[in-house]
Every structure is written in structure tokens, then in C-alpha cells.
Amino acid sequence: MERSILKFGGTSVSSLGKIKEIANYLKKRVEQGEQLVVVVSAMGKTTDQLLQQVSSITSTPNEQDLAVLLTTGEQQTISYLSIVLNDMAVKSKPLTGYQAGIETVGHHLKSKISRINNTLFEQLFETYNVLIVAGFQGFNTNNEITTLGRGGSDTTAIALAAAHECPCEIYTDVAGVYSTDPRIYPQAKRLDSVSYEEMMEMSALGAGVLVTRSVEIAKNYNIPIYLGKTLSDAKGTWIMSQTEMLEKKAVTGVALDKDMIHVTLNYPHYDTSLMDAAFINLEQEEINVDMISQIVNNEGLQLSFTMKDTEERQLHTIFFRLKQDYPSLYYKIENHFVKVSVIGSGMRDMTGVASKVFRTLIEADIPFYQVTTSEISISYVVDARNSEKAAHLLCERFEL
Amino acid sequence: MERSILKFGGTSVSSLGKIKEIANYLKKRVEQGEQLVVVVSAMGKTTDQLLQQVSSITSTPNEQDLAVLLTTGEQQTISYLSIVLNDMAVKSKPLTGYQAGIETVGHHLKSKISRINNTLFEQLFETYNVLIVAGFQGFNTNNEITTLGRGGSDTTAIALAAAHECPCEIYTDVAGVYSTDPRIYPQAKRLDSVSYEEMMEMSALGAGVLVTRSVEIAKNYNIPIYLGKTLSDAKGTWIMSQTEMLEKKAVTGVALDKDMIHVTLNYPHYDTSLMDAAFINLEQEEINVDMISQIVNNEGLQLSFTMKDTEERQLHTIFFRLKQDYPSLYYKIENHFVKVSVIGSGMRDMTGVASKVFRTLIEADIPFYQVTTSEISISYVVDARNSEKAAHLLCERFEL
Numbered sequence: 096m097e098r099s100i101l102k103f104g105g106t107s108v109s110s111l112g113k114i115k116e117i118a119n120y121l122k123k124r125v126e127q128g129e130q131l132v133v134v135v136s137a138m139g140k141t142t143d144q145l146l147q148q149v150s151s152i153t154s155t156p157n158e159q160d161l162a163v164l165l166t167t168g169e170q171q172t173i174s175y176l177s178i179v180l181n182d183m184a185v186k187s188k189p190l191t192g193y194q195a196g197i198e199t200v201g202h203h204l205k206s207k208i209s210r211i212n213n214t215l216f217e218q219l220f221e222t223y224n225v226l227i228v229a230g231f232q233g234f235n236t237n238n239e240i241t242t243l244g245r246g247g248s249d250t251t252a253i254a255l256a257a258a259h260e261c262p263c264e265i266y267t268d269v270a271g272v273y274s275t276d277p278r279i280y281p282q283a284k285r286l287d288s289v290s291y292e293e294m295m296e297m298s299a300l301g302a303g304v305l306v307t308r309s310v311e312i313a314k315n316y317n318i319p320i321y322l323g324k325t326l327s328d329a330k331g332t333w334i335m336s337q338t339e340m341l342e343k344k345a346v347t348g349v350a351l352d353k354d355m356i357h358v359t360l361n362y363p364h365y366d367t368s369l370m371d372a373a374f375i376n377l378e379q380e381e382i383n384v385d386m387i388s389q390i391v392n393n394e395g396l397q398l399s400f401t402m403k404d405t406e407e408r409q410l411h412t413i414f415f416r417l418k419q420d421y422p423s424l425y426y427k428i429e430n431h432f433v434k435v436s437v438i439g440s441g442m443r444d445m446t447g448v449a450s451k452v453f454r455t456l457i458e459a460d461i462p463f464y465q466v467t468t469s470e471i472s473i474s475y476v477v478d479a480r481n482s483e484k485a486a487h488l489l490c491e492r493f494e495l
Numbered sequence: 496m497e498r499s500i501l502k503f504g505g506t507s508v509s510s511l512g513k514i515k516e517i518a519n520y521l522k523k524r525v526e527q528g529e530q531l532v533v534v535v536s537a538m539g540k541t542t543d544q545l546l547q548q549v550s551s552i553t554s555t556p557n558e559q560d561l562a563v564l565l566t567t568g569e570q571q572t573i574s575y576l577s578i579v580l581n582d583m584a585v586k587s588k589p590l591t592g593y594q595a596g597i598e599t600v601g602h603h604l605k606s607k608i609s610r611i612n613n614t615l616f617e618q619l620f621e622t623y624n625v626l627i628v629a630g631f632q633g634f635n636t637n638n639e640i641t642t643l644g645r646g647g648s649d650t651t652a653i654a655l656a657a658a659h660e661c662p663c664e665i666y667t668d669v670a671g672v673y674s675t676d677p678r679i680y681p682q683a684k685r686l687d688s689v690s691y692e693e694m695m696e697m698s699a700l701g702a703g704v705l706v707t708r709s710v711e712i713a714k715n716y717n718i719p720i721y722l723g724k725t726l727s728d729a730k731g732t733w734i735m736s737q738t739e740m741l742e743k744k745a746v747t748g749v750a751l752d753k754d755m756i757h758v759t760l761n762y763p764h765y766d767t768s769l770m771d772a773a774f775i776n777l778e779q780e781e782i783n784v785d786m787i788s789q790i791v792n793n794e795g796l797q798l799s800f801t802m803k804d805t806e807e808r809q810l811h812t813i814f815f816r817l818k819q820d821y822p823s824l825y826y827k828i829e830n831h832f833v834k835v836s837v838i839g840s841g842m843r844d845m846t847g848v849a850s851k852v853f854r855t856l857i858e859a860d861i862p863f864y865q866v867t868t869s870e871i872s873i874s875y876v877v878d879a880r881n882s883e884k885a886a887h888l889l890c891e892r893f894e895l
Contacts, residue, residue: 164574174564
């Protein structure tokens with residue numbers, strides 16, 4: 096009997112009405128002879144509402160306690176969906192992370208799946224046609240409830256697909272992966288397929304469809320993922336091994352990572368102890384520095400880096416401290432930058448992509464501040480006001 | 496180290512503000528050197544709200560699914576209380592029914608506790624000072640989530656007290672047990688102590704403080720229960736073995752069971768097949784008949800019984816069916832009756848209670864329709880309009 100894993104995100108299950116529509120769809124697939132594992136998120140804004148309640152108690156809730164609280168959101172969704180399905184005479188069973196045998200390791204709120212008991216489902220499918228699993232949650236060796244962190248429900252679905260060696264369909268309110276964000280470039284094309292590597296770069300570079308970690312699991316177990324729009328006939332995107340993809344293009348997408356800040360340090364002479372002190376401080380404050388460049392010349396040292404603007408507050412504290420030890424340190428924090436990335440696994444084999452991007456930006460008079468390249472991507476930091484223009488031009492240039 | 500089990504009901508934890516007040520109180524007791532197990536219900540009207548959502552889907556939800564849903568209510572309370580306690584530096588851990596090792600048997604929504612793993616808490620108390628257990632829930636041998644039915648959180652607390660051989664304090668918005676409902680007889684006295692037997696009669700006869708089953712567990716394991724008012728200095732009531740009670744009174748309380756109906760069947764001659772058919776039908780419809788009396792004389796058979804009015808609809812169906820086989824059957828269903836019960840374990844040893852009750856009602860011109868007696872109670876069915884008057888007179892007569 097054919098088995099599939101389907102995942103529906105929070106906006107797809109934001110009301111009982113939507114849950115009923117999904118149940119109708121699942122019923123049709125069961126009637127076509129499928130066995131289904133359905134992973135669901137918490138309904139709509141439930142998780143945010145729970146977090147808001149907690150924030151009225153404390154800004155530093157105990158992580159174990161918070162995991163117990165947050166997992167009630169998904170537990171409610173699995174119950175409602177199962178009530179609807181059983182009421183339609185579709186044999187269905189709701190399973191919490193613990194009941195689904197999802198073992199995890201690590202911090203309570205950022206756990207990683209370590210093992211999945213896959214014999215359990217074989218037994219349950221003797222009685223039930225649909226197993227509904229609460230996404231985002233698991234349990235650890237101390238029998239404590241854990242959550243998987245951001246994008247956790249996708250991870251649940253893909254890990255279950257890996258354990259059961261079947262494809263994974265992930266449904267959201269967007270139909271698949273686009274060459275770039277359609278809100279920025281309306282002519283953006285939906286991609287029929289992307290490779291795991293391309294998808295990972297896109298996720299890491301801010302495309303935000305799937306978290307990198309989820310794609311990594313799919314890649315390791317060679318599980319095809321279908322990204323589609325919930326209850327829509329619109330075609331989605333398959334994420335799969337590159338070798339199985341028919342057509343290879345040099346560039347498949349352009350991703351924008353917004354709200355970057357650009358930091359510049361100047362110091363009259365080259366001093367490694369300053370560099371050390373700066374990076375130790377950044378690490379202690381858990382600030383992720385993205386792109387770094389360093390220039391040493393007659394005028395001294397110039398160090399630049401980019402980072403997300405969410406940690407800007409800590410940055411001021413760090414530099415205030417550094418200035419006490421290095422009074423002649425000069426620093427500048429500039430806001431409103433965007434990282435524009437061009438991604439494509441074909442880049443490996445085709446030359447000239449970097450120079451094409453470079454020329455596109457130069458011709459359009461768009462200055463850029465940092466450049467980094469990986470095997471399948473090139474990223475430029477540009478002023479926010481130029482970012483959409485850059486994305487447009489790059490999409491046109493690479494016919495996306 | 497002294498260990499206590501405390502239970503707080505839904506109205507006691509209906510807001511984060513109230514949860515904080517309870518946390519302050521628990522903190523004081525921990526500072527006095529106690530180890531605490533705290534059982535909590537769902538916050539305020541949470542369970543009702545979940546049931547309302549379900550009723551918009553179906554009137555016959557799958558019981559397994561519904562248990563998974565309803566248990567999220569208590570799971571949220573344990574999380575919030577633990578977040579508050581840990582934030583106050585009181586080492587606390589939330590436990591769902593499964594995590595607390597509460598094994599159950601029976602229907603998903605009316606399960607009974609079959610076993611409690613009591614070594615678990617010994618290990619946890621090495622690290623934590625407060626263990627917070629979700630009331631009303633457990634799990635069965637199929638690893639399915641179950642609930643314990645009405646009054647389930649009290650049962651959780653008392654069963655945990657039995658397993659750990661320590662006293663159980665149950666806090667609600669009423670201070671202890673009264674000789675009768677203070678809303679009916681404002682001079683009603685709070686009882687310092689009642690025996691398990693008296694409490695069971697009171698529960699069964701509608702006093703509604705604790706369900707009979709909970710008291711039964713306490714009696715079997717000889718666990719003293721303290722019923723008190725949440726966060727109040729007001730004295731409560733101890734429920735304990737009768738042998739440990741200092742003072743014995745013939746009568747300790749008057750209970751009223753409202754919304755009874757009185758059913759009378761008349762048939763021109765004595766026919767056991769009719770009786771059989773009537774009781775088989777009542778059993779099939781799961782109608783609990785309370786008090787039964789039968790008169791056979793020259794005019795034929797007269798059978799009367801009382802029952803709760805919640806099942807009146809089924810009653811009409813039954814009699815409609817019976818009339819087809821027994822056309823000369825005559826039946827009458829009368830509403831608005833109340834069962835007034837006088838309870839006291841001292842009745843066993845003291846005579847004259849029944850005749851005192853009898854005379855009280857006669858003197859006040861209050862007619863009664865059925866009378867039953869047990870070893871420690873006497874119950875009379877009276878018209879609803881006379882019930883409060885009867886309760887008043889009986890409380891005065893027995894100095895309650």
C-alpha cells in the first residue's frame with residue numbers, strides 16, 4: 096500500500112473550517128488506497144499567543160517548562176483533525192511527539208531528532224488509515240517533552256519520511272519555490288525542481304521556505320520533498336537529488352536577506368589583540384557575524400562585517416567596552432543593507448556567473464559593500480534602496 | 496523530609512495572577528522544608544471552551560481524540576505554574592499524566608487509575624522541590640492518553656497520596672464541608688471532620704464536594720484528606736477514618752439532590768413480565784433508577800421510582816415501546832422533586848433518627864413520596880418547593 100507523509104503549516108490549519116477542508120482532501124486520498132502520515136503545526140497564531148502569556152510572567156522562562164506549554168498547540172491540532180476524520184468514518188489516530196516515538200537530544204527548545212521508532216507505525220497502520228503526528232515536538236531520554244526549534248514541524252515531517260523511506264509533501268500558503276520572491280519580482284517563475292544543495296543555500300540565504308536543517312536531513316536520506324500550496328491544484332516544486340534532475344541551469348534563483356547591518360572598524364595600526372578582543376566579545380554575546388573583510392594599509396586596519404540587525408543593541412555595548420581599552424578605535428554601524436544572493440548548482444560547471452553579476456550591478460550604478468562566494472552561490476551586500484532593483488536586473492539577466 | 500500532596504481546582508488557577516499567588520504560597524512551604532506534589536486542573540473554563548469547539552464539529556467525537564484534546568488544558572496549567580516557580584528560584588518540574596506514571600484502564604474518557612509508579616518521584620525529588628502533576632489524565636497500556644472522568648483531578652491527587660502514603664490537601668473556592676448547603680441554610684456549620692463513610696454518602700447524595708470514587712480510594716488506603724479554601728486562613732474539613740475522630744454526632748449533615756423526577760406505573764394486575772421488560776429497557780438506556788417502591792393490591796400493581804431528570808427523554812421512548820406490548824399500562828412522570836438526605840455515621844449507634852426526621856416532616860405538613868435508608872443515611876423525596884423548608888427544619892432539629 097502506498098504511503099505518504101504530508102505536512103500542513105499553521106496558516107493551513109488556522110480554523111476548524113480549514114481543518115475540515117484538509118480532512119476532506121485526506122479522505123479522498125485514503126479512498127484511493129493510500130496510508131497517510133499527517134504532520135500538523137499549531138493552529139494559526141496559537142504559539143505566539145502562548146508566548147505572549149509567558150512574557151507577562153517572565154522574560155526568561157525555564158526552557159523545560161516552556162516546551163511543555165508550547166507543545167499543547169500542536170496537540171490540540173492533532174485532536175481536532177482526528178475528531179473530524181473519525182467523524183467522517185476515516186480511521187484516524189492522533190499522536191504526540193512522544194507517542195510517535197520521536198526521540199531527541201539537546202536543549203529543550205532546540206532539540207534535534209536522534210531516533211525514530213519506525214516499527215510503531217507498522218502496527219498502527221493495521222488499524223488506522225491516517226496517523227496524525229504533532230509537529231515540532233519530541234521527547235528526550237529523561238522522558239521530558241522537547242521542541243525542535245524554528246521550522247520544527249517541517250523537520251518532523253522530513254525525519255518521519257526518512258525513517259519510513261517515503262516521499263514528503265509539505266503544504267503552505269505559497270505554491271513551491273520561486274526563482275526569487277514574487278513580492279519583489281512579480282515575473283518570478285516557480286521552479287519545477289531544485290536540488291537539495293540549491294535549496295539549502297536558498298534557506299541559509301534568507302529565502303525562508305524551509306530551514307536548512309530540514310533540507311539537510313532529506314539530502315542525507317535522499318527523500319524527495321514536494322513543496323505545494325495547501326488544497327490547490329497549482330503545481331509546486333520538487334526538491335531532490337541533483338542527479339535526478341533533468342534540466343540544469345547555471346542560476347536557479349535570487350534570494351534576498353533583509354535587515355542586515357554593515358559594521359566598519361578603523362584603527363590607526365594593525366593590532367591583533369584588538370581583533371581578538373572584538374571577536375571574543377561578539378562570540379560571548381552570541382552575535383552571528385556573516386561576511387567579513389579586512390584591509391591593512393598605511394592608514395592602519397579596516398575591518399568590516401555584516402550581521403542581522405536584531406543584535407544591534409549588544410553591538411553598542413561591545414564597542415563601548417572596546418573603546419575603553421583602545422581609545423583610538425573608530426567604529427561605524429550602518430543600517431538598511433540587504434544581502435542579494437544568486438544561487439545555482441550549475442555554477443559549479445559553468446563559468447562567468449560571477450562576472451555577469453558584477454557587470455549587472457556596475458552597469459546599473461549599484462554600489463556593493465561585501466562579496467562572498469560559495470560553490471553554488473554568490474552574495475553581494477547592497478543598500479536596501481537598491482536591493483529590489485538589483486534583484487529585478489539579476490532575474491532578467493539570468494532569465495529567471 | 497515532610498511530603499504533602501496539594502490539589503488546586505480550576506477556579507483557583509483561573510488566571511496567571513491566581514497562579515502567581517499559589518506559587519508564592521508554595522514557595523513559603525518549600526522554604527519551611529517541605530517537598531510538594533501539586534496537582535492542578537485546567538485554568539477556569541478551558542475545558543468547557545475546548546468542548547464547545549468540538550461540539551461545532553460533531554456531537555459524537557471519538558473518545559480517544561477527545562482525551563488528547565482535553566488533556567492540553569491541564570498541561571498548560573502545569574507549565575505556567577512551573578514557569579512562575581522556577582522564575583522565583585523554586586526548583587519545579589511539570590509532569591503530564593504519562594510523565595507522572597499514572598496508568599489507567601477503561602474507556603478513554605472515564606478511565607480508572609490502575610497503577611502509579613511511585614519510585615519515579617523519589618528520583619525527581621533529588622533535583623526538584625515541587626513536582627506539578629496535570630490532574631484528570633493518565634495513559635493506558637496502548638500508550639494512549641486517557642482522562643479520569645468527572646472529578647478526575649481530585650482522584651489524581653488522592654491516588655498519588657495513596658501511592659506515596661502522605662496526606663492530601665484539596666483546595667477549592669469553598670472552605671470545607673458544611674452540614675448542609677450554606678446557600679440554602681445560611682446558619683449551616685462547617686464540619687471540622689467527617690468520616691470517609693459520611694463523605695461518601697454526602698457525595699453520592701448530591702453534596703458534590705468530592706466524587707464518591709475519590710473518597711473511596713482515600714478510605715481504602717486510609718489517607719487523610721483536608722478540604723480547604725484556596726489561599727485562605729479559614730479552617731477547612733478533615734476527612735478521615737471514623738476511629739480517629741474524637742467527637743461523634745448522630746447526624747453530621749443534610750444533603751439535597753435536586754432535579755429528581757418521580758415515575759409511577761399502574762397496571763391492572765400483577766405481571767412479572769411487565770416488570771422485567773421495564774427494567775431491561777431502563778438498563779439498556781443506561782438510566783440509573785434511584786429509589787424504587789412497589790405496591791400490589793386488589794387494584795393491581797403500582798410501581799414507583801425516582802431518577803435524575805437528565806434522562807427524561809429516553810423514558811418517554813421506553814414507555815411508548817412498553818405500551819405497544821402492554822396497552823393497559825398507565826404511567827405518570829412528575830417533575831420537580833428533591834431528595835433530602837440526613838447523614839451521620841453516628842446513626843449506626845443511636846436510635847430514633849428516622850422517627851425524628853419523620854416527625855419533623857409530618858409536623859410541618861411536608862408530604863414525601865419515597866423513603867430509603869442506609870446504615871448511615873435516611874433519604875426522603877419531597878416536592879421541590881418544600882425542599883428548602885425541609886432542609887431548614889432538619890438542620891434546626893439536629894442542631895447542625
